[in-house]
Each structure stands twice: as structure tokens, then as C-alpha cells.
Amino acid sequence: MRKVVQLVLIGLITMALAACNSSNTKTQGKEEKGKITVGGKDFTEQHILTKITSIYLKENGYEVDEASSMGSTVARSALENGQLDVYWEYTGTALMVYLKQDVETDPNKAYEKVKDMDKKNKLVWLNKSDFNNTxxxxxxxxxxxxxxxxxxxxxxxxxxxxxxxxxxxxxxxxxxxxxxxxxxxxxxxxxxxxxxxxxxxxxxxxxxxxxxxxxxxxxxxxxxxxxxxxxxxLEDNNMFFPAYNGAPVVRQEILDKYSEVGDLLNELADKLNGDTMKELNFRVDVKHENVNEVARGWLEEEGLIN
Structure with missing residues (x-):
């Protein structure tokens, strides 16, 4: 009986030590990297961007929560309130809907304007991608x-x-x-x-x-x-349609805590363009491929993950 009690005690101690080590490892992991909540709106392109961002951050050691399929204004409010840490936004949407500015058809001007105006909201517009979903x-x-x-x-x-x-x-x-x-x-x-x-x-x-x-x-x-x-x-040769270039928008607090995040997301933004987004959207919407597989496959093709 005494041996049985000893074995039970040893087992309990072993389990406790394992749990402690696991907790310490997890805590150390959070100290090294951290937890980030990635959001996205409720249409195919946003689902793809959310998955690309989440997978890439996870592969670089971050713990990621996803909050996808959100309405446009809901996603923006969640970012401002700290419920989201990052999501992909469009320059034209931010300029006209959130910041109540006039239409801007020049992509660079639209980007610089939203980037500057959102500083007061402690939101950082990272690199503007070449895809313009106008x-x-x-x-x-x-x-x-x-x-x-x-x-x-x-x-x-x-x-x-x-x-x-x-x-x-x-x-x-x-x-x-x-x-x-x-x-x-x-x-x-x-x-x-x-x-x-x-x-x-x-x-x-x-x-x-x-x-x-x-x-x-x-x-x-x-x-x-x-x-x-x-x-x-058809070419919009008189530049009528507003610029809707995509860019990752991140809370300043996140970049202050995890400076690497800005560099990682800029890598994504710099590699995405109009032809790429049409191809990825095509694979999901027309060929009905899995969003997660499409996102991971693109990251692998670009050499961003193994």
C-alpha cells in the first residue's frame, strides 16, 4: 500500500513539474514574441489576406488569434478599441468612410493622407501594396x-x-x-x-x-x-475611380512592443500586387480551393515560409 501511495505521489509530482515547465516555456515564448489578434472583413480577398497574415506571424513565432468575417466599420472600431491588433484596410475606404475626406484617385496621395491622418488614432499604416481593389x-x-x-x-x-x-x-x-x-x-x-x-x-x-x-x-x-x-x-485613363490600395494597419502599441511585426507585414505588402490578388481570389472563388491552403501555398512559393 505504501508503495502504491509513493507511486501516486511521484506521478503527481512529475505531472506538476511537467505543467510548470510547460507554463514556463509558454511564458518564455510570449516574452520572446507575443500574442497578436489578426482581423479581417467578410469577403474572399479579406479572408485570404487574414490567412496569409496569420500563418506568416505564426511561422515567425507569434501566437495568433483570428477574428475574420467582420463588417467594415466593425473591423475599424475593433482596431481602434484594441480588440484587434492588425487587419488589412483599403486607402479609399479609410479616407472616405472613417476619416470623412473627399475622394482621392491618386494612390500615393490617398495613402500618404490616411497614413498621416491616422497617427492621431495611434494607428500605423504599413507599406502600401500595389493591388488596388477599386x-x-x-x-x-x-x-x-x-x-x-x-x-x-x-x-x-x-x-x-x-x-x-x-x-x-x-x-x-x-x-x-x-x-x-x-x-x-x-x-x-x-x-x-x-x-x-x-x-x-x-x-x-x-x-x-x-x-x-x-x-x-x-x-x-x-x-x-x-x-x-x-x-x-477597361483602363480608367481619366482616373475617375478612387484609390483602394490595400495595406496592413497596426496599432502603434503593438509595434512598440514587437518591432519585428512591422518588418514582417511590410514583407507581405511588398510582395502582393493586382495580378497576385486576382490569381488568389480566382483560386478561391472560381476553383473553390481552400483559403488556408491557398494562403500557405502562396507564402511557400514566395519563399516566406518552408
């Missing part, structure tokens, strides 16, 4: 080539010459906004006849173009369906 006018590649339309100016000239040639698909928001269809027509000096403008839900726009129900649609510049449906983006 509005775009899209056509099927074969139709654009047939009509020799490469830019919005080309489109405007065609509509002015023959107003009934093209049908245009739009959602209700773009149709009604001054920085949407109305402003676009004013900027490029043309007008689609009302009977040739088809309003529909956002989710139907790309398929209606793919299936030839319309000739032109509004979309987003980094959408994966541009590649998947063999579409082309």
Missing part, C-alpha cells in the same frame, strides 16, 4: 476586342456614336452614387440610355456579363472572376 468597368475579352474598346474613353466614344450598341449592368449602389455611374458619365462625357442600363444584385453582375446578357458591367479590379470568366478591365 471599382472597374469590365467587358468580355472577345467583345472588347471586337469593338476595339480598351479604355473607358473608348467606351464613351462608342456610346456617343451609337447609344444602343451596349447594355450596361450595375448594382443599385453604383447606379445611385455620385462617385458611381453618374459621376463616371460626367467625367467621361457620355451617357448610357436608361433602357440600356440593367440594375441587378451584385452577385449576378459577373455571370450576366459572362453569359452575354450585357456588354459591360461594374466590378472590382482584383476580383478572381476577371481571370476565371476571361474578362478585361
Amino acid at each position: 471599382y472597374a468597368l469590365l467587358m468580355r475579352k472577345d467583345r472588347a476586342e471586337e469593338l476595339n474598346v480598351n479604355s473607358i474613353s473608348d467606351l464613351a466614344d462608342l456610346v456617343n456614336k451609337d447609344p444602343n450598341t451596349l447594355k450596361f449592368a450595375t448594382n443599385s449602389e453604383f447606379y445611385a452614387r455620385e462617385d458611381g455611374l453618374k459621376g463616371l458619365e460626367k467625367k467621361y462625357d457620355f451617357s448610357f440610355p436608361a433602357k440600356n442600363v440593367v440594375k441587378m444584385d451584385t452577385g449576378l453582375l459577373y455571370n450576366s456579363l459572362k453569359e452575354g446578357q450585357v456588354d459591360v458591367t461594374v466590378g472590382f479590379a482584383t476580383d478572381g472572376r476577371i481571370k476565371g470568366f476571361d474578362l478585361v478591365t
